[in-house]
Amino acid sequence: MKRRSALAALGSMSLGVPTILKGERLREPYRVSKKTLRTDILVIGGGTAGVVAAIQAGRAGRKTILVENGSQLGGVTTTGGVNFPGIFFAWGKQVIGGIGWELVQEAVAMNDDPLPNVSIPHGRQHWRHQVLVNGQLYAMLAEEKVIDAGVEIRYYETPTTIRPLKNGWEVVTVGKGTETTIQAGQLIDCTGNAFAASMAGFPVLREAETQPGTLQFKLTGYDLDKLDFKMIEARYDEEVKKGTLVKKEFLNVSGVLRKHGDNVQHIAGADSTTSETHTLANIQGRTSLMKMLRFLRTLPGLEKTRIEDVQNETAVRETYRIDGEYLITHEDYVTGKVFDDAVSYSYYPIDLHDDKGVIPKHLVEGVVPTIPLRALAPRGSRNFLVAGRCLSSDRLANSALRVQASCMGMGQAAAAAAALAGMSGKTPLEVPYADLRKLLEEHGAIVPVKTT
Amino acid sequence: MRFDRLFFLGMVLCSFSKGGAQTIPVRFFRDAVVKDKPVKQVEYRMDFGDSTGSDILYQNLTRDGTPVSYSRAIKTSVCFDGKCRLLDIAVYWDPAGGYMGFEMPPGEFLSKTDHDPFSHEEYLKLHGILSDSLSPLADYTFEELVPGTGDPGEADAVSSATLKDILEYIVPGAAFTTYRLWHIVYGKTREAVSRLSSDIFTDRLALMLLDTGEPRLQCWALDRLTKLPDWEEEVTQKVLALTGSANLNVSASAIASFSRSMADRKNVQAVLAGLVSDGAYAVRKPAIQKLKDAGTLRPETVSFLAETASRLNGDLLGEVLNLFLARGVADVNTLRKISEILETGNRYAAGKALDFLEKVNPKDALVRRRIQAFRK
Numbered sequence: 001m002k003r004r005s006a007l008a009a010l011g012s013m014s015l016g017v018p019t020i021l022k023g024e025r026l027r028e029p030y031r032v033s034k035k036t037l038r039t040d041i042l043v044i045g046g047g048t049a050g051v052v053a054a055i056q057a058g059r060a061g062r063k064t065i066l067v068e069n070g071s072q073l074g075g076v077t078t079t080g081g082v083n084f085p086g087i088f089f090a091w092g093k094q095v096i097g098g099i100g101w102e103l104v105q106e107a108v109a110m111n112d113d114p115l116p117n118v119s120i121p122h123g124r125q126h127w128r129h130q131v132l133v134n135g136q137l138y139a140m141l142a143e144e145k146v147i148d149a150g151v152e153i154r155y156y157e158t159p160t161t162i163r164p165l166k167n168g169w170e171v172v173t174v175g176k177g178t179e180t181t182i183q184a185g186q187l188i189d190c191t192g193n194a195f196a197a198s199m200a201g202f203p204v205l206r207e208a209e210t211q212p213g214t215l216q217f218k219l220t221g222y223d224l225d226k227l228d229f230k231m232i233e234a235r236y237d238e239e240v241k242k243g244t245l246v247k248k249e250f251l252n253v254s255g256v257l258r259k260h261g262d263n264v265q266h267i268a269g270a271d272s273t274t275s276e277t278h279t280l281a282n283i284q285g286r287t288s289l290m291k292m293l294r295f296l297r298t299l300p301g302l303e304k305t306r307i308e309d310v311q312n313e314t315a316v317r318e319t320y321r322i323d324g325e326y327l328i329t330h331e332d333y334v335t336g337k338v339f340d341d342a343v344s345y346s347y348y349p350i351d352l353h354d355d356k357g358v359i360p361k362h363l364v365e366g367v368v369p370t371i372p373l374r375a376l377a378p379r380g381s382r383n384f385l386v387a388g389r390c391l392s393s394d395r396l397a398n399s400a401l402r403v404q405a406s407c408m409g410m411g412q413a414a415a416a417a418a419a420l421a422g423m424s425g426k427t428p429l430e431v432p433y434a435d436l437r438k439l440l441e442e443h444g445a446i447v448p449v450k451t452t
Numbered sequence: 453m454r455f456d457r458l459f460f461l462g463m464v465l466c467s468f469s470k471g472g473a474q475t476i477p478v479r480f481f482r483d484a485v486v487k488d489k490p491v492k493q494v495e496y497r498m499d500f501g502d503s504t505g506s507d508i509l510y511q512n513l514t515r516d517g518t519p520v521s522y523s524r525a526i527k528t529s530v531c532f533d534g535k536c537r538l539l540d541i542a543v544y545w546d547p548a549g550g551y552m553g554f555e556m557p558p559g560e561f562l563s564k565t566d567h568d569p570f571s572h573e574e575y576l577k578l579h580g581i582l583s584d585s586l587s588p589l590a591d592y593t594f595e596e597l598v599p600g601t602g603d604p605g606e607a608d609a610v611s612s613a614t615l616k617d618i619l620e621y622i623v624p625g626a627a628f629t630t631y632r633l634w635h636i637v638y639g640k641t642r643e644a645v646s647r648l649s650s651d652i653f654t655d656r657l658a659l660m661l662l663d664t665g666e667p668r669l670q671c672w673a674l675d676r677l678t679k680l681p682d683w684e685e686e687v688t689q690k691v692l693a694l695t696g697s698a699n700l701n702v703s704a705s706a707i708a709s710f711s712r713s714m715a716d717r718k719n720v721q722a723v724l725a726g727l728v729s730d731g732a733y734a735v736r737k738p739a740i741q742k743l744k745d746a747g748t749l750r751p752e753t754v755s756f757l758a759e760t761a762s763r764l765n766g767d768l769l770g771e772v773l774n775l776f777l778a779r780g781v782a783d784v785n786t787l788r789k790i791s792e793i794l795e796t797g798n799r800y801a802a803g804k805a806l807d808f809l810e811k812v813n814p815k816d817a818l819v820r821r822r823i824q825a826f827r828k
Contacts, residue, residue: 061766061802094734117671119699120585120586124620148767148770444736
């Protein structure tokens with residue numbers, strides 16, 4: 001722009017009259033787009049459970065909408081960077097299959113990754129049976145399958161009000177320039193935080209102290225074999241004493257380096273329920289990492305340490321749970337109780353993280369816990385289910401139930417129950433169990449069998 | 453080395469006399485899964501990089517040259533408080549590089565702090581640790597395992613405390629022996645064994661490993677079968693049977709092992725089509741994919757899949773229809789079967805059927821009527 005015309009433009013702007021440059025068009029200010037949608041099933045939350053729920057609902061032939069407040073699907077598995085979902089196998093047999101396994105299997109195949117050899121018992125290293133996937137590829141595969149199932153995805157939207165209708169729910173969501181009223185016959189809360197359940201008026205539970213969250217990152221730029229770990233630990237302890245580093249955020253500095261940052265950080269109280277709490281968790285995760293990075297780069301052998309990758313969000317382990325029609329207890333879990341309305345298996349050690357770390361308590365050989373449909377239904381609810389870590393369970397049981405494979409199994413079961421309920425004009429808990437089993441098995445899910 | 457001692461079931465109880473001298477050689481082996489007996493031996497001299505003074509790998513073969521095991525004679529010093537004694541032990545691997553067991557010459561024994569001999573329970577513990585390919589010992593240096601030892605050199609039986617959470621992965625008082633042996637078992641030797649067996653891989657070796665019933669050995673063999681240009685019928689039958697294994701690793705490897713020409717065969721396509729219809733859910737798509745990889749899709753396979761189609765969920769249906777499209781399947785019987793899905797009421801499955809039929813553009817009046825009815 002020539003000096004004279006630039007000055008003219010400035011002059012015009014100062015008078016509040018926009019100057020139109022070549023190629024520009026004057027548009028009216030954006031008005032929030034308001035619309036009303038009707039659907040059979042609404043899934044809120046496109047994370048680990050929500051993706052599977054939406055696909056199952058769509059494949060069951062139901063009109064389905066998936067609302068996700070982020071920019072991609074997969075949740076903890078993708079945005080959270082916990083790209084090693086598990087555990088799908090117990091004691092040499094597959095116990096969680098269906099749509100969740102389909103996603104994992106295809107992500108592994110498309111990335112030429114190996115599947116773990118599950119015929120070798122994992123012993124005390126349960127993570128050996130978790131399946132490493134390319135998180136970004138998983139997110140794209142999930143999106144592709146959700147779309148293929150005919151599901152309408154609504155990114156960047158979050159519910160603001162949820163109220164019951166005679167036969168379903170009305171949910172108002174807001175997003176970037178949108179305000180959408182969605183009337184759904186069935187609602188499935190896959191937020192992981194019981195956010196929709198709480199908004200719909202159902203009581204939720206929360207521990208006074210919840211498990212810490214973790215910002216996943218990857219460190220590089222150093223040679224492990226050349227590091228003096230004694231010196232590094234001594235220097236780390238000095239910084240902790242001075243208060244410049246927080247011990248409970250990184251319990252073991254050698255572990256941080258040896259694992260190159262994989263799942264080594266603890267952020268106390270990390271909570272993804274609301275924008276404010278999630279903002280705080282993200283900032284705390286990043287602040288903690290930056291302090292650690294700056295410290296490491298002062299040490300001999302670590303001067304060139306750098307971040308190769310860091311996730312966009314701090315992954316969260318525990319927030320709210322529903323008060324369900326049934327509460328799965330620790331005793332139920334560790335004894336592998338098979339419920340009459342069991343819809344999915346779960347398999348993971350009791351795995352409660354705290355500020356001292358975590359010591360997983362493994363299940364006794366042969367035990368495979370199950371999840372009853374009642375644990376997915378808020379007490380007194382109709383046409384409403386949850387799937388994911390916010391299911392009704394005590395804290396210890398929840399520390400195992402919360403993991404990805406179990407959440408995938410719940411997502412598929414919840415959607416199948418919702419689909420059948422919608423087709424028969426019932427609420428999910430009224431659906432005949434045999435029908436639910438049949439639909440789930442048709443779609444590859446593994447439904448627990450009670451042996452007497 | 454006596455081959456007839458190698459193969460027996462279970463772990464052998466050893467008897468000990470006071471002072472550590474055994475009347476029976478110390479020998480601990482996993483259950484024998486390879487039943488064939490070796491009758492000859494080939495030596496391979498190589499650098500294992502583990503400074504054990506042993507650079508020979510013995511390949512133990514049957515009369516027809518099939519490897520049934522490999523072994524190394526490890527001789528190295530283990531020292532404590534300046535006193536050293538020789539660690540003299542033979543370690544055995546199966547043809548896929550898996551740990552089989554160990555044995556010691558008569559009179560030899562393993563010892564701990566102050567050279568106390570191992571008890572029977574400690575031998576059992578060591579054997580169990582060496583059997584664990586996923587041991588955390590893989591992830592630790594010896595220095596980390598036993599803090600304060602500095603460079604382990606040839607020292608063992610260090611009295612400093614081991615890390616609490618990995619105590620169970622070492623024999624107390626014999627951290628170095630445990631650590632050293634585990635890393636020998638799962639180090640370069642394992643790779644060398646697998647490579648040597650791969651180099652002489654035959655139908656005979658494949659059959660021997662497929663017959664073991666051990667998933668690890670079966671997968672190892674299946675993963676190498678694709679390199680054989682043709683298989684004996686007995687091998688084909690075994691592999692077909694393994695496509696239905698309850699172990700997903702085995703069934704997936706079995707399906708993947710069929711070459712393009714093998715996948716053309718009538719009996720192979722029949723099994724693959726059966727898996728699409730009634731197999732474990734996790735192998736149904738791999739079975740469809742293998743049919744896509746085949747040179748031709750047999751008419752009887754098409755007919756079977758068309759009959760099955762209405763029982764499949766929409767996702768699998770879509771995969772089968774993609775297979776039909778790729779192979780130009782457009783016979784009227786198949787199209788009529790697929791058009792029936794338009795009337796099932798599941799809009800997702802019906803959408804898959806419609807998409808297929810529109811691409812085929814059928815001329816058959818019945819099919820066209822069904823399409824028009826569905827569109828309305």
